[in-house]
Amino acid sequence: MAPVNVATSAGQYPIHIEPGRLQRIAQSVPGNATRLVIISNPVVDGLYGAVLRQALAPLGKPVMTIIVPDGESFKSLDTLNTIYDRMLAEKLDRRAVILALGGGVIGDMAGFAAATYMRGIRYMQIPTTLLAQVDSSVGGKTAVNHPLGKNMIGAFYQPVSVDIDIDVLRTLPAREVSAGLAEVIKYGLILDAAFFEWCERNVAQLVALDADALAYAIGRCCELKAQVVSEDEKETGLRAILNLGHTFGHAIEAGLGFGTWLHGEAVACGLVQAAVLSGKVLDLPAEDIERVRQLVRAIGCPDVAPDLGQDSWLDLMQGDKKTEGGEIRYVLLPGIGQAVVQAAPLDKVQETLEETVGN
Ligand code: NAD
Ligand code: MG
Numbered sequence: 001m002a003p004v005n006v007a008t009s010a011g012q013y014p015i016h017i018e019p020g021r022l023q024r025i026a027q028s029v030p031g032n033a034t035r036l037v038i039i040s041n042p043v044v045d046g047l048y049g050a051v052l053r054q055a056l057a058p059l060g061k062p063v064m065t066i067i068v069p070d071g072e073s074f075k076s077l078d079t080l081n082t083i084y085d086r087m088l089a090e091k092l093d094r095r096a097v098i099l100a101l102g103g104g105v106i107g108d109m110a111g112f113a114a115a116t117y118m119r120g121i122r123y124m125q126i127p128t129t130l131l132a133q134v135d136s137s138v139g140g141k142t143a144v145n146h147p148l149g150k151n152m153i154g155a156f157y158q159p160v161s162v163d164i165d166i167d168v169l170r171t172l173p174a175r176e177v178s179a180g181l182a183e184v185i186k187y188g189l190i191l192d193a194a195f196f197e198w199c200e201r202n203v204a205q206l207v208a209l210d211a212d213a214l215a216y217a218i219g220r221c222c223e224l225k226a227q228v229v230s231e232d233e234k235e236t237g238l239r240a241i242l243n244l245g246h247t248f249g250h251a252i253e254a255g256l257g258f259g260t261w262l263h264g265e266a267v268a269c270g271l272v273q274a275a276v277l278s279g280k281v282l283d284l285p286a287e288d289i290e291r292v293r294q295l296v297r298a299i300g301c302p303d304v305a306p307d308l309g310q311d312s313w314l315d316l317m318q319g320d321k322k323t324e325g326g327e328i329r330y331v332l333l334p335g336i337g338q339a340v341v342q343a344a345p346l347d348k349v350q351e352t353l354e355e356t357v358g359n
Helices: 021-028 042-059 077-089 104-119 130-136 166-171 174-191 193-207 211-231 238-243 246-256 263-282 286-298 310-318 346-356
Strands: 004-008 011-018 036-040 063-067 097-102 122-127 141-146 149-156 161-165 329-335 338-343
Touching: 004 211, 011 021, 011 211, 021 042, 021 122, 021 161, 021 166, 036 042, 036 104, 042 063, 042 097, 042 166, 063 077, 077 104, 077 141, 097 104, 104 122, 104 130, 104 141, 104 149, 122 130, 130 166, 130 174, 130 211, 161 166, 161 211, 166 211, 174 193, 174 211, 174 238, 174 263, 174 286, 174 329, 174 338, 193 211, 193 286, 211 238, 238 329, 238 338, 246 263, 246 310, 246 329, 263 286, 263 329, 263 346, 310 346
Parallel strands: 011 161, 036 063, 036 097, 097 122, 122 161
Antiparallel strands: 004 011, 141 149, 329 338
């Protein structure tokens, strides 16, 4: 498959999507890199670190590996500091290149390390979760969490390449696959009705990790995200449509405690809630709402929202970053494949919660 190109103000970079891409990673390494720094966690390094180092060996460049603990709670300034400590102790210069090997946690943190080490060095994204392959590795948002908020310390900083090996998804827990598929169907809903239909027809193959189906779906998602990001690199407008389902989803994640539901699971349920609200505000037809619900079920994600109490639902949605002057702005669907961002009347939101929250 031809690479997907992402155009940004700083130039363009390729996304390579292939089975076995890890073995050919040397093709993406910038020729003038002095040293290579793999940043990963024990789980992913244990599975794929050796393959990566072997694939880099023919380049004859020194390779060091920095392992940070696994998990969202380690996407922190403290962990970042341990990365800087190692890089400075090893006297890495500005022509060193970071290779982020892992899911979104590693990609976001390694990307931010690259953005800030000596005012910025180059980095390559090697995403190993489905969510990271279709979402977090593309677009140049890098960050760590702060005790007062997720992703609050970060930078827009684009990688030199994204290398997606779909074979690595075979070791991903099924729940993580389902969560990643939530973001996949989101792209169809906001931008591409034909792709949504394709997902409906191919959902069994996707869940079963069929290589052709995955390569097609990941490629299409990267193309769609690349288009949106190229038009709105720093999220001042269009990029907000990527948050379909995320206002409801954020309330679920925060209300149940982060990590109780995976992000993608909460987003999947939020897609159903956003579709129901779209029915009330923009007349999205009932059969389209049902298609969203059926596809969310088919990817193995929850379609009934947890009870957080009606008041706390509204408070929690208010706490989401996407509010403007206290008014909640929702991504809504006038039809499948089209998205708008707007406020919604409170009574319609309340009706939506009554209809979508279970007991
Ligand atoms: P994650 O990085 O925590 O990975 C999930 C789990 O899967 C981890 O335990 C990881 O070790 C394991 N894992 C990774 N690859 C594996 C593989 N191939 N086989 C087996 N296990 C594997 O979670 P995630 O869902 O990839 O990413 C979530 C993060 O992404 C959040 O911090 C979120 O804020 C961020 N994010 C960023 C953007 C962005 O635009 N930058 C977009 C969406 C999400
Ligand atoms: Mg998301």
